[in-house]
Amino acid sequence: MVESDFSQLPVVDRNGRARGVVTWQSIARAKLTGRGNTVAEVTDRNAPTAREHEELFSRIQDLRRHGFLVIVDADHVVTGVLTASDIADQLKLRIEPFTLLEEVELRLRRALSRFNRADLPTRTKNILENNKQITLGEYRHVFQDSDLWKQLDWPFDQQNFLDRLDVVKKFRDSVAHWDVDAPEAESSAVETTRQLLRLLQLVA
Incomplete structure (x- = not known):
């Protein structure tokens, strides 16, 4: 034993x-x-x-x-x-992805708030002006802008950050289509989301 x-x-x-x-x-x-x-x-x-x-x-x-x-x-x-x-492990397996994604989006919103709205891409400004929610895909559109990225002065490689964000975006899109046995199949995406969150926790 x-x-x-x-x-x-x-x-x-x-x-x-x-x-x-x-x-x-x-x-x-x-x-x-x-x-x-x-x-x-x-x-x-x-x-x-x-x-x-x-x-x-x-x-x-x-x-x-x-x-x-x-x-x-x-x-x-x-x-x-x-x-x-066993029940606690299963609960963590099924809830953790949602909590990770929620915090990633929260910290991305904080990062977005650092910019002067006039500097944001037109499509992003339109979304904000219409009080619509910024999607992970739209965040990528913002962070791929080299001038905006320089404003952040984050100690990360821009392309590496964008690559991680792409994985997390696809993962976020898949969440709504999970069946009851699907979360464990996304373990790699969960880990990438966790890694992206660790980076964001350092700066946002």
């Missing part, structure tokens, strides 16, 4: 059916009563289980209470363990 960073280990019979679970708590309880030399003595026979087909949200309270659920199939054969940490 220490070596593999497991907090729970399902205990099964010779057919793989759930018979309980060993946890750090069950080991501690057994040791406090002078037992704990065998797996049987440290096994919690009341381990919470859930069927593979069950609706996740119907078991959230059990997951919160115990910190885990032993997942079993129709024959009560163990197929895995679902932990609160």
